[in-house]
Amino acid sequence: MIVLRARPLVLMVLALIPLALASLLIGVADLSGAQGGLILSISRWPRTLAVMLTGAALAVAGVVMQELVRNRFVEPGTTGTGEAAALGLLLATLAFPEAGIGTRMIAASLGGLAGTAVFLSLIRHLPPQEVLLIPLTGLIWSGVLGAVVLHIGWQTDLIQLVGIWLMTGEFSGVIAGRYELLWIAGLAAGLALFAADRLAILGLGDGVARGLGLNPEAVMRLGLVIVAVVTAMVMATVGMIPFLGLVVPNIVSRVMGDNLRASLPVTALAGAGLLLTCDIIGRLLIFPYELPVSTVLGVLGAGVFLWLLWRRPGHD
Amino acid sequence: MTSVGRLPWPGLWLMLALLMVGAVYLLAGLGPRADVVLPLRATRLAGMVVLGVAIAVATVLFQTVSRNRILTPQIMGVDALYILLQTGLVLVLGPVGFATLPVAGKFTLELVVMVLAALALFGTLLGRGSQDVARMILTGVILGILLRSLANLIARLMDPNAFAVVQAESVVSLTRLDAGLLPFAAAVTGLAAGLAVWLAPRLDVAALGRETAVALGLRHDGLVMLALALVAVLVAVATALVGPLTFLGLIVVALARPLAGSARHLPLLITASVLAVLMLVAGQLVFERVLRLQSALPAVLEGAGGVAFLWLLLKGRIR
Amino acid sequence: MIAVSDVHHHIGQAQILRDITLTLPAGKITALIGPNGAGKSTLLSLVARLTPLQQGQITVAGLDVQRAPSRELARTMAILPQNVAVFSRLRVRELVAFGRWPHHQGRPGPQDAAKVAAALHDMGLDDLSHRFLDQLSGGQRQRAHLAMALAQDTPWLLLDEPLAALDMAHARALMQTLARLRDSGKSIVMVLHEVNYAAAWADHVVALKAGRVLAHGTPETVFAPDVLGALYDTRLRVIRQDGRPLVLHHL
Known part of the structure; x- marks a missing residue:
């Protein structure tokens, strides 16, 4: 039984190793030269690590969001969390131009928290049987927030910055010293691993959760914080990475179900693997130039979303 | 049935209001350099007229075809299709080849491709998803994201530093109006709007539902395809002029329905068009001259429209 | 035992439960019956602390459902929503x-x-x-x-319409399992839609109508034709079969 459960995990680790190696080796600079070690430690290794942390954290945040909302078609990027975090970041940048990174992080997290809370209160008014209205509401809500952010950015000459946050999440700027915030995202996602059972029970419904002696509101708050912090850290460091939190959990769930205790670590590794793959594709497609990983994922993720939406139900 | 019929009173009042607002927009505070300012304003005013009519007519047609009153073609990603096609044409013809094409020829080519692609894509989608409205709309929204991402990808494959291209596409600006395109856009919009007016009696029948319409002897499916083709053309015009305006059509048509005083398409098309132009011109007047916020109007309209859409969703007005 | 005292409950303007005071015995199968909208599920949900109490008090095996730690309650009663x-x-x-x-x-x-x-x-x-x-x-x-x-x-088992999706064979098997659990000392409270399952298996019956307790006690006392007739506002006949009541209604 334990061996059976461990198998997907082992497979994911085995798949991740060559991907990480490839990520370390791809680039314009020659690693065999005198500067090879330096390039590796300042640029390649931080980038590879950042991609894996981001992928893992976003995939886990996607699962958490789906358990909170009890809907498969949501992720932080389609519920206004990302745009609200960008809004918080933008407002903090405008209000306190001198503020340190800490202030901005807090502003982004609070923004993400508020945006998600509004989304959750919005969908409470939807008829419960209309499952697809929930992602639709989320998409429009994030669209409205995104338009506000873009407009403020345009008015305040910060459009370049806003454009990166909302449209071109990428890792080409990652070097040592400029990605460490992602550890906080990784830490928040790690919290979800510890709370896996609680989140899974919450997904069974408030009544079941309460019946088992759990406080659904407390678990909900924990989940909200995890989602907001992961999204805010990723937004502030590399910008929006669309659809990863939706695609990876859905596929892992199809293969091994939603017993989060067993599936969350696999989801995290799969998220890291998918993002590494997309990053490598982005680096190779027009070498020596780069495509932002968000552009690659935008196409791939939207395609998979459509497939998930239209695949015949009940055959899994 | 085919007579134009009397214009209802609200429509007349709206037109009078539009004339007045238009005159104020053109003439107020001209200053000493009227010879420079007046043509500039006239161009912008003409642009707003074309834009308003295009958006209003496209939305009315699209809502009839999709049998849904909270949709606009842009929510379903029709404008993203246009952006993708434009990028695709640049890829096929090369940036230089694309730029050296005459405006009229280039735009005609775009429109033809757009109509074919829209019929193929949205003809199937609307036909297929009519039972499950939420799934159909969600599909449209995601399709829009997919098409936009593809356009983004293609643009970057051609030019890795295509920052500007991507950003310009995603921010609407009424002041960025392409004057060279305007005469052609006006002609196309006039033609399409005229066609829509001519089709109005048939659209009234189509609005009763496919079964009833067929029973009454209407060539329903052909009409739907024709209406979709008009939608594609009008959305292409609007998008080419100012960029993606997702929700303006929703507000305009939602307000125009009660004002038109009838569920028939002729008064609705006219009222919605006049209202759209009025909102654009009056809004621009307020934001440009009074509040001195050059480019805030589209953002305000889009924000309000998005909130209105959310409100309708939550109110269960999806059907 | 479960002690319910002076419980009132309303949702918006609608009064769902009025002045409910009753005790449910331990070690028995208790059935809550009554017409649609009588407040059966609401009462069960209040006992299970899934819905917060608005007025009154409920204790399960001596634990106040409002105040006792949720985990302790979860080891005292299980609920099927x-x-x-x-x-x-x-x-x-x-x-x-x-x-x-x-x-x-x-x-x-x-x-x-x-x-x-x-x-x-x-x-x-x-x-x-x-x-x-x-x-x-x-x-x-x-x-x-x-x-x-x-x-x-748990010592207590609260079930809201557990037979709803079950066919006859599985419904009977479930009732047999519950009877066995009762014999081993557990207490069971269930909302039942089908009165004859209550008649055949319950030790104690609570009849609710329009938010009030109309009757409660052994099946013999509650399954009297006049009580049942008043409960469901319809004419029915009660016969005895294998020593238990059996309700016949004219379809």
């Missing part, structure tokens, strides 16, 4: 295993596995335990949720 639609893609065994959560809080031991296996067996789910819930029929899913409540292994 009415709507058990689950979005998660879980295997049957995984779902049932969550019933042990109040006891192990995430560190299951061997006795937990044994209780899960027993609950699966009781509900006839041995062969289905590795299937995903979304591959099951409605009745099978209902049994999986019942097994989860059984696995919780």
Whole structure:
């Protein structure tokens, strides 16, 4: 039984190793030269690590969001969390131009928290049987927030910055010293691993959760914080990475179900693997130039979303 | 049935209001350099007229075809299709080849491709998803994201530093109006709007539902395809002029329905068009001259429209 | 025992329960019956602390449901809610295993596995335990949720319409299981839609109508024709079959 459960995990680790190696080796600079070690430690290794942390954290945040909302078609990027975090970041940048990174992080997290809370209160008014209205509401809500952010950015000459946050999440700027915030995202996602059972029970419904002696509101708050912090850290460091939190959990769930205790670590590794793959594709497609990983994922993720939406139900 | 019929009173009042607002927009505070300012304003005013009519007519047609009153073609990603096609044409013809094409020829080519692609894509989608409205709309929204991402990808494959291209596409600006395109856009919009007016009696029948319409002897499916083709053309015009305006059509048509005083398409098309132009011109007047916020109007309209859409969703007005 | 005293409950303007005061005996099968909208599910939900009390007091085995720690309550009573639609893609065994959560809080031991296996067996789910819930029929899913409540292994078991999705064979099997659990000392409270299951299996019956207790006591006292007739506003006949009441209604 334990061996059976461990198998997907082992497979994911085995798949991740060559991907990480490839990520370390791809680039314009020659690693065999005198500067090879330096390039590796300042640029390649931080980038590879950042991609894996981001992928893992976003995939886990996607699962958490789906358990909170009890809907498969949501992720932080389609519920206004990302745009609200960008809004918080933008407002903090405008209000306190001198503020340190800490202030901005807090502003982004609070923004993400508020945006998600509004989304959750919005969908409470939807008829419960209309499952697809929930992602639709989320998409429009994030669209409205995104338009506000873009407009403020345009008015305040910060459009370049806003454009990166909302449209071109990428890792080409990652070097040592400029990605460490992602550890906080990784830490928040790690919290979800510890709370896996609680989140899974919450997904069974408030009544079941309460019946088992759990406080659904407390678990909900924990989940909200995890989602907001992961999204805010990723937004502030590399910008929006669309659809990863939706695609990876859905596929892992199809293969091994939603017993989060067993599936969350696999989801995290799969998220890291998918993002590494997309990053490598982005680096190779027009070498020596780069495509932002968000552009690659935008196409791939939207395609998979459509497939998930239209695949015949009940055959899994 | 085919007579134009009397214009209802609200429509007349709206037109009078539009004339007045238009005159104020053109003439107020001209200053000493009227010879420079007046043509500039006239161009912008003409642009707003074309834009308003295009958006209003496209939305009315699209809502009839999709049998849904909270949709606009842009929510379903029709404008993203246009952006993708434009990028695709640049890829096929090369940036230089694309730029050296005459405006009229280039735009005609775009429109033809757009109509074919829209019929193929949205003809199937609307036909297929009519039972499950939420799934159909969600599909449209995601399709829009997919098409936009593809356009983004293609643009970057051609030019890795295509920052500007991507950003310009995603921010609407009424002041960025392409004057060279305007005469052609006006002609196309006039033609399409005229066609829509001519089709109005048939659209009234189509609005009763496919079964009833067929029973009454209407060539329903052909009409739907024709209406979709008009939608594609009008959305292409609007998008080419100012960029993606997702929700303006929703507000305009939602307000125009009660004002038109009838569920028939002729008064609705006219009222919605006049209202759209009025909102654009009056809004621009307020934001440009009074509040001195050059480019805030589209953002305000889009924000309000998005909130209105959310409100309708939550109110269960999806059907 | 469960003691309900002076409970009133309203949702918006609608008064759902009025002045409910009653005690439900331990070690028995108690059936809550009554027409639609009588307040049966609301009462059960209040007892199970799924709905916050607005007025009055409820204790289960001496624990105040408003004040006692939720975990202690979860080791005292298990609840099967009415709507058990689950979005998660879980295997049957995984779902049932969550019933042990109040006891192990995430560190299951061997006795937990044994209780899960027993609950699966009781509900006839041995062969289905590795299937995903979304591959099951409605009745099978209902049994999986019942097994989860059984696995919780609490002195009290609260079930809201447990027979709703079950066919006759499984309904009978469930009632037999519940009778066996009662004989082993457990107390069961269930909302029943079909009066004859209450007549055949319950030791104690509470009849609710329009938010009030119309009658309660043994099946013999509640299943009198005039009481039942007043309860459902319809004419029916009660005969005796194998020493228990049997309600005949004219269709």
